[in-house]
Amino acid sequence: MRVFLTLLVVALGAAALWFLPSVLSDAEGSVTIEIYDANDELVVRDTHEFYGETTLFDMLKEHYDITYEETSFGAGSGKILLAIEGVETDFTNNFLYLEKNETQSFYGIDQQLEDGAVYTISVRRVE
Amino acid sequence: MRERHIVRTLKRMIFVAMAATILFVQEQLLTILPNVQLTVLLLVLFSSVLTFRETMTVIFVHVILDSLFMGAFYPFYMAPMFIGWSLIPIAYHTVLRRTTNDFKLAVFGLVHAFLYGWTFIPFVMIQTGIYNFWPYLIADLPFEIIMGVSSFITILWLFKPLHKMLSRELNKSDHHWRTATKKP
Numbered sequence: 001m002r003v004f005l006t007l008l009v010v011a012l013g014a015a016a017l018w019f020l021p022s023v024l025s026d027a028e029g030s031v032t033i034e035i036y037d038a039n040d041e042l043v044v045r046d047t048h049e050f051y052g053e054t055t056l057f058d059m060l061k062e063h064y065d066i067t068y069e070e071t072s073f074g075a076g077s078g079k080i081l082l083a084i085e086g087v088e089t090d091f092t093n094n095f096l097y098l099e100k101n102e103t104q105s106f107y108g109i110d111q112q113l114e115d116g117a118v119y120t121i122s123v124r125r126v127e
Numbered sequence: 128m129r130e131r132h133i134v135r136t137l138k139r140m141i142f143v144a145m146a147a148t149i150l151f152v153q154e155q156l157l158t159i160l161p162n163v164q165l166t167v168l169l170l171v172l173f174s175s176v177l178t179f180r181e182t183m184t185v186i187f188v189h190v191i192l193d194s195l196f197m198g199a200f201y202p203f204y205m206a207p208m209f210i211g212w213s214l215i216p217i218a219y220h221t222v223l224r225r226t227t228n229d230f231k232l233a234v235f236g237l238v239h240a241f242l243y244g245w246t247f248i249p250f251v252m253i254q255t256g257i258y259n260f261w262p263y264l265i266a267d268l269p270f271e272i273i274m275g276v277s278s279f280i281t282i283l284w285l286f287k288p289l290h291k292m293l294s295r296e297l298n299k300s301d302h303h304w305r306t307a308t309k310k311p
Contacts, residue, residue: 005230006280009237013276017269052261061257 029115031059036122037087038094044085050113057109060084068109078110084121097124142297143181146173147188154193162270167236167278168285170212174219175227176293182216203254211243229286236278244271 035044048063057079060066067083081096082089089096098105099120105111146169153165174182190209194200219225223235244267252258 002283005233005283009276009279013272016272020268020272050262051265052259054259054262058257058259062255 029113031113031116032118033059033063034118034120035064035085035087036120038123040122043087054113055110056113056119057081059113060109078108081109081121087121087123089123092126094123094125097122139177139181143177143184146177147185147192150185150189151192151196154189155196162240162274163277164274165281165285166212167215167239167274168281168289170215171219171232171236171282172286172289172293174216175225175290176297179216179220183213186212186216203250207247207250211246214239214242214246227287227290229283232286233279233283236282237275240271240275240278243274244268 030047030049032047033044034042037043044064046063048059050059057068060081064085066081066085067088068079068081071078071080080091081098082091084096087096098108099122100111100114100117102118102120105119150166150169150173153169157164170182170186173185177185186209190205190212193208194205199205218235218239223231226232245264247267248260248263251263252260
């Protein structure tokens with residue numbers, strides 16, 4: 001009986017470990033993060049997996065060294081990215097420009113991640 | 128009578144110290160295998176032969192030692208660890224009703240692995256400032272499965288003989304003391 005139970009639990013455990021990634025793959029997605037410095041040189045290009053509803057901010061905070069501030073615009077509020085991996089902005093003369101799939105992103109870093117998207121952060125001067 | 132009480136208390140104190148040492152050493156020896164350990168088996172075993180307070184002392188010492196040794200003397204690591212291990216004596220003296228049925232205890236060992244993993248989630252959330260529950264739950268599942276299987280097997284095979292030996296040794300030394308101090 002003990003031998004049977006031991007084999008059963010080991011088999012179930014092994015099966016769970018084997019099938020876990022594929023069972024949970026529906027909730028998975030991956031995004032690419034690109035960061036360019038003030039000289040327009042690529043500093044970071046990474047691909048990360050995410051699970052469930054994750055914001056770009058969550059992703060950046062988990063994987064990179066970032067500085068940000070909580071701000072409010074009228075009725076809304078959000079987070080402003082001030083520095084990431086040494087790429088900084090003073091938010092007066094320049095700012096961190098966010099693109100999603102090579103087009104200007106209309107939402108900031110509080111947006112939900114989209115599977116397969118490429119998020120590009122670069123330094124832009126205020127004109 | 129008073130001497131007997133002192134000897135008995137001393138003996139139990141020594142046993143508690145030895146239990147904490149064994150618990151710590153085996154865990155360090157098995158760190159090469161992630162989440163494969165005898166900690167759950169030993170805590171279930173100690174819960175069955177020691178009082179609730181004595182088992183909690185073993186856990187307290189173990190958490191302090193482990194945190195010092197691993198260089199993480201940090202509340203967000205120590206608190207969930209203490210809560211997670213404390214679930215064993217708490218469950219043993221409440222829901223498990225001090226059972227010595229190895230199958231029931233093995234099933235509890237399996238379930239405890241998941242409970243132990245989940246106790247860390249709120250602390251990690253506070254620490255990282257990321258309040259997304261799902262990634263934490265998913266990331267820990269493989270380790271919980273390994274820990275659960277290892278706990279189940281070790282309790283199923285080793286609890287009965289160890290419990291029998293430990294109870295016999297504790298009673299035997301009590302009997303030896305009674306014989307040695309018996310007046311002619």
